[in-house]
Amino acid sequence: MSKYLIAEIKDNRPVNKNHNLLVLDSPGIPETPSPGQFYMVGIEGTNDPLLKRPFSLFREGNGEIHFLYRIKGKGTGLLRQMEKGEKVSLLGPLGNGYPLPPKNITPLLIAGGIGIASLFPLAAKLSDSAILFYGGRTGDELLMLDELKGMVKELIISTDNGSAGKKGTVIDVLNIFLTSNSQLLTSNLLLYACGPSPMLEAVSRVASEKGIKGYISTEGNMACGVGACLSCAVNTKKGYKRVCKEGPVFAIEEIVW
Amino acid sequence: MSKYLIAEIKDNRPVNKNHNLLVLDSPGIPETPSPGQFYMVGIEGTNDPLLKRPFSLFREGNGEIHFLYRIKGKGTGLLRQMEKGEKVSLLGPLGNGYPLPPKNITPLLIAGGIGIASLFPLAAKLSDSAILFYGGRTGDELLMLDELKGMVKELIISTDNGSAGKKGTVIDVLNIFLTSNSQLLTSNLLLYACGPSPMLEAVSRVASEKGIKGYISTEGNMACGVGACLSCAVNTKKGYKRVCKEGPVFAIEEIVW
Amino acid sequence: MNLTINIGKLKLKNPVMTASGTFGYGEEYSEFVDLNKLGAIVVKGISIKPKEGNPPPRICETSCGMLNSIGLQNMGVKEFLKTKLPYIRKYDTKLIVNILGNTIQEYVKLSGTLDDAGVDGIELNVSCPNVKKGGMLFGTDKKMLGKLIRTVRNNVKNSTLITKLSPNVSDIREFAKVAEESGSDAISLINTIPGMAINIKTRKPKIANMIGGLSGPAIKPIAVRMVYEAYTAVKIPIIGIGGIMNYEDAIEFMLAGATAVAAGTANFVNPVATLDIIKGIESFMKENNIMDLKELTGGLRC
Amino acid sequence: MNLTINIGKLKLKNPVMTASGTFGYGEEYSEFVDLNKLGAIVVKGISIKPKEGNPPPRICETSCGMLNSIGLQNMGVKEFLKTKLPYIRKYDTKLIVNILGNTIQEYVKLSGTLDDAGVDGIELNVSCPNVKKGGMLFGTDKKMLGKLIRTVRNNVKNSTLITKLSPNVSDIREFAKVAEESGSDAISLINTIPGMAINIKTRKPKIANMIGGLSGPAIKPIAVRMVYEAYTAVKIPIIGIGGIMNYEDAIEFMLAGATAVAAGTANFVNPVATLDIIKGIESFMKENNIMDLKELTGGLRC
Ligand SMILES: Cc1cc2nc3c(=O)[nH]c(=O)nc-3n(C[C@H](O)[C@H](O)[C@H](O)COP(=O)(O)OP(=O)(O)OC[C@H]3O[C@@H](n4cnc5c(N)ncnc54)[C@H](O)[C@@H]3O)c2cc1C
Numbered sequence A, B: 001m002s003k004y005l006i007a008e009i010k011d012n013r014p015v016n017k018n019h020n021l022l023v024l025d026s027p028g029i030p031e032t033p034s035p036g037q038f039y040m041v042g043i044e045g046t047n048d049p050l051l052k053r054p055f056s057l058f059r060e061g062n063g064e065i066h067f068l069y070r071i072k073g074k075g076t077g078l079l080r081q082m083e084k085g086e087k088v089s090l091l092g093p094l095g096n097g098y099p100l101p102p103k104n105i106t107p108l109l110i111a112g113g114i115g116i117a118s119l120f121p122l123a124a125k126l127s128d129s130a131i132l133f134y135g136g137r138t139g140d141e142l143l144m145l146d147e148l149k150g151m152v153k154e155l156i157i158s159t160d161n162g163s164a165g166k167k168g169t170v171i172d173v174l175n176i177f178l179t180s181n182s183q184l185l186t187s188n189l190l191l192y193a194c195g196p197s198p199m200l201e202a203v204s205r206v207a208s209e210k211g212i213k214g215y216i217s218t219e220g221n222m223a224c225g226v227g228a229c230l231s232c233a234v235n236t237k238k239g240y241k242r243v244c245k246e247g248p249v250f251a252i253e254e255i256v257w
Numbered sequence C, D: 001m002n003l004t005i006n007i008g009k010l011k012l013k014n015p016v017m018t019a020s021g022t023f024g025y026g027e028e029y030s031e032f033v034d035l036n037k038l039g040a041i042v043v044k045g046i047s048i049k050p051k052e053g054n055p056p057p058r059i060c061e062t063s064c065g066m067l068n069s070i071g072l073q074n075m076g077v078k079e080f081l082k083t084k085l086p087y088i089r090k091y092d093t094k095l096i097v098n099i100l101g102n103t104i105q106e107y108v109k110l111s112g113t114l115d116d117a118g119v120d121g122i123e124l125n126v127s128c129p130n131v132k133k134g135g136m137l138f139g140t141d142k143k144m145l146g147k148l149i150r151t152v153r154n155n156v157k158n159s160t161l162i163t164k165l166s167p168n169v170s171d172i173r174e175f176a177k178v179a180e181e182s183g184s185d186a187i188s189l190i191n192t193i194p195g196m197a198i199n200i201k202t203r204k205p206k207i208a209n210m211i212g213g214l215s216g217p218a219i220k221p222i223a224v225r226m227v228y229e230a231y232t233a234v235k236i237p238i239i240g241i242g243g244i245m246n247y248e249d250a251i252e253f254m255l256a257g258a259t260a261v262a263a264g265t266a267n268f269v270n271p272v273a274t275l276d277i278i279k280g281i282e283s284f285m286k287e288n289n290i291m292d293l294k295e296l297t298g299g300l301r302c
């Protein structure tokens, strides 16, 4: 069951230059969302921006829902300016989250940029069992590193310019890890990836080359968020599916690039 | 000379249920505006609302410009939510203000509702010489009464429901005043009126019946505010004139109702 | 207080419908909206065969609007009758099916099948700008439109026949008249307006199909004008569509001449928009002492 | 870096103009805008005799747009030549005069007078009712449009002739072709789209003339689409207009096929919009290593 309500902003603070943490009061949200699910957040009182924006569940509890968001365009630009006490509309939780790994399987989490928002609650749920590959363009762009360290078995960070962690893309680093840990049976690994499309495509390539299974959280321009408008089509082996309804999380091999 | 700039909000506080006082930092505003002139204020970052909104100069000085505004629709509804530190665009001062009365002439100021915003700086400038008729629907709607008392020779307030001052419209009260002060030569009086259109029309009728001269500040839907678009036409004896350029203040007898 | 209105033989409990393609098959919104409360549900356009639709991106946002080019993705009439019709029939509301074809024969076959299946209304989509060989021609050519409607009319016995007009014409009155004269029970307008947006960084169109249909508040003034113009030209009821976000907008369309209204893009912005509109109309009627909603239709004072 | 562009014989220092009716006669904005910096100034529509214009209210705001029905208020060509032409001539920019008539003969007379007076360009506003043809618009009838342009063309010797197309047609390509074939040096598009808004409290139209022209960001996707379509149909330069608020919008129109652009409603929102657009285009060219602006025109990647 998902729900539609007007939620009050309890906090909306910058976590770095171009990312904010939004904390909403969510007394009416009925059930506990799963990692990988998302909400549509809308700015009221204007028709520009018009549509709600999708954001992944970052954290919830104590009657609050948290979102970690990157300031990208008009919608997030306006959202950033909103303050405690102001209201937004909230629709969710929506879509399907990440299926949890069976026992004795090592989950490899691969986060590119703001993709961390969606994998953060998964890492928390997997309590200390996950290896997290987290890549960004520069060191300043990496978020919540302290919290993450306490959550995962291993945190491997990387940046395009080498300003933090290893130099290279998160895929480079993943490949090196897989090569140098060839003792790990691929059947004992499960990939969970969220990030920009080119990264997801690269993850899929790695997965198919190495024969590792896993899940990716896809993106798509959304209007309704509930499966009604067919805006958010993603091409799968079984034809177009809806990111908002059948997704956003799909088995890696399902997606056709 | 008028100017266009982005101004920072220094304060934006409610003065009652549906009126706010907006204080803008105006370091770049070049010259001292006159009472009756106005500014166009725009909300940035969205195209809805699209156009700037005209507001009369309420008060200025110390590098600040103050506006007193009624929360009416979309634009003022969003403006009310803005906070210290946020920015608006500001164009002005625009139009022509109230010509000051010659010596020994008693100025009668007639304000209906938010019309007080435009007459307030005139009352201040006329230091203690004006009689101000100020009418509203109810007592709670009357603004800045304490300041006004200190500014004018006489403050005569009225409300439609009698909840403050005399019961009746500001026109009723003006008529009673003129009748019971028939010793005043109409040629020694000068009217200055600002308020809703029906009130201005009634003031014009009183003026022509009693042969009193004066000025009214007119309204009109504006787009540019600088005389370019011909949106804000008001019908005068010499054809359509622009509220934003030839007005907003016109000699009473000029306007054709 | 009477909110009922009539569209042809159809009596609706209130004038608020969902615009085709924006409310799925009702089911998708049933978590938020009590479907029993709606005047009618107009479902996503149906064709004879299933259609895959266009590649993504299929939508993008524009100032106070959005472009879409879903490409008429649908499951085909057979699957619709099997799975979706029974679902909607559980609810106490009217069902109007939007249909699309590439030939008159396809429209005839589709409308005949749906009429036999007992749907309450059939809405001819003659204006969908998305598919190259789609309704485009029918909607902007008076002769073809007349022929299409007449032929379909002869095959539809029980369902109310609605023609959804394309806004992409110089004079909507002429097309409204063709619909009336050819036997359409009602007209709905407007469909989306063809538009385009380009990403200046990639230099690519923002939606894969390049041109999409513009909807939302941006188009409302155009839609209100067309409803008004159509109202001056025909006597059959008009279903007003285009940027209706709230009850004020709905009443604006009724004053311009609409008997009923449909909310489209509004559902995305506010999933309970239809219910809010119904409630708002009720309060408006109360406050203004309007006993029968029909008084509002064409109530513009010039 | 080369920002110059050509429209017919006219060479502009940059592609940014003001849209007719939104920038007065230049003078009104001269406090804010250094007019020397503009590619061209397109002035408010001029007729032979002065026109009073429509009663107020003449505009209202809509979602991301505005409706206007100024009613072609202007001082007439005589007064224009006497007072306004000399003013603009003090500046180093091109002057394009938008003209309107109710008969072909009025257009001919006006354009002849202006051509003789040495204006740089004449823009035919064809969204005017033809009184001889019962008020039909020149802009929505291909035959009338062709005849109008051909006749005017024969009388304009030196000025560049631009035809401003009405968006109120089913297929803009056909009208663009008519303009090209009839001898227009360039086309500009789009003019405003007819729209309407109603105050539900008073039940009256929000503007006195009932129907007005919709402009602003709301119509941008429609305008971009039409510029793109026209670009596929003709070789003469296109001046893109419709909801251009900033340099990104200007570049979007150029990628769609515009050689130049004009900002209209944007001037109201930001009085220095034209200057901001010019500056923005320059930075964009620098960042993207574009040496000649002409590369952008039609640069859409499909
Ligand atoms: C399931 C899902 C979960 C997401 N979770 C997060 C999150 O937790 N944190 C976060 O910062 N971002 C997240 N995103 C991306 C986020 O929705 C966009 O960054 C945001 O919509 C941008 O809006 P804007 O108005 O600032 O940008 P603009 O570029 O101005 O937006 C224009 C339009 O494009 C759409 N759009 C732009 N970027 C994207 C995108 N990447 N994906 C989908 N639509 C887009 C917008 O929704 C809007 O309709 C998620 C996207 C999806 C699909």
Ligand SMILES: Cc1cc2nc3c(=O)[nH]c(=O)nc-3n(C[C@H](O)[C@H](O)[C@H](O)COP(=O)(O)OP(=O)(O)OC[C@H]3O[C@@H](n4cnc5c(N)ncnc54)[C@H](O)[C@@H]3O)c2cc1C
Pocket (backbone or CB within 6 Å): B038, B049, B051, B052, B053, B054, B055, B056, B057, B067, B068, B069, B070, B071, B072, B073, B074, B075, B076, B077, B114, B117, B118, B218, B219, B220, B221, B222, B248, D060, D061
């Ligand atoms: C010269 C002048 C000075 C003014 N000074 C003040 C002032 O000091 N304080 C104050 O509270 N109000 C003043 N007003 C009225 C004020 O401009 C409107 O109340 C305001 O524009 C309403 O905007 P909105 O978006 O909240 O309302 P909406 O009704 O949503 O506005 C819709 C559109 O109508 C226009 N509009 C609405 N009401 C008016 C109006 N009364 N006059 C002109 N345009 C209007 C808006 O500008 C906007 O374009 C003044 C108006 C003028 C012309």
Ligand SMILES: Cc1cc2nc3c(=O)[nH]c(=O)nc-3n(C[C@H](O)[C@H](O)[C@H](O)COP(=O)(O)O)c2cc1C
Pocket (backbone or CB within 6 Å): A229, C019, C020, C021, C022, C044, C045, C046, C068, C070, C072, C098, C125, C128, C164, C190, C191, C192, C214, C215, C216, C217, C219, C241, C242, C243, C244, C262, C263, C264, C265, C266
């Ligand atoms: C995503 C989407 C899909 C649509 N699909 C259809 C359709 O299948 N058939 C149809 O006749 N109209 C379709 N429309 C048009 C709407 O029914 C409606 O006419 C249009 O969106 C204008 O209304 P609005 O501004 O309220 O959205 C669609 C619109 C949108 C936004």
Ligand SMILES: Cc1cc2nc3c(=O)[nH]c(=O)nc-3n(C[C@H](O)[C@H](O)[C@H](O)COP(=O)(O)O)c2cc1C
Pocket (backbone or CB within 6 Å): B229, B231, D019, D020, D021, D022, D044, D045, D068, D070, D072, D098, D125, D164, D190, D191, D192, D214, D215, D216, D217, D219, D241, D242, D243, D244, D262, D263, D264, D265, D266
């Ligand atoms: C107030 C106003 C007055 C206008 N007057 C004219 C005119 O006289 N002649 C003309 O051809 N177009 C006129 N237009 C149309 C504009 O030139 C332009 O084509 C249209 O507004 C779309 O551009 P925009 O969205 O940038 O405003 C006018 C537009 C507005 C808003």
Ligand code: FES
Pocket (backbone or CB within 6 Å): A221, A222, A223, A224, A225, A226, A227, A228, A229, A230, A231, A232, A233, A242, A243, A244, A245
């Ligand atoms: S966003 Fe509407 S179907 Fe996914």
Ligand code: FES
Pocket (backbone or CB within 6 Å): B221, B222, B223, B224, B225, B226, B227, B228, B229, B230, B231, B232, B233, B242, B243, B244, B245
């Ligand atoms: S508002 Fe443009 S002329 Fe007055």
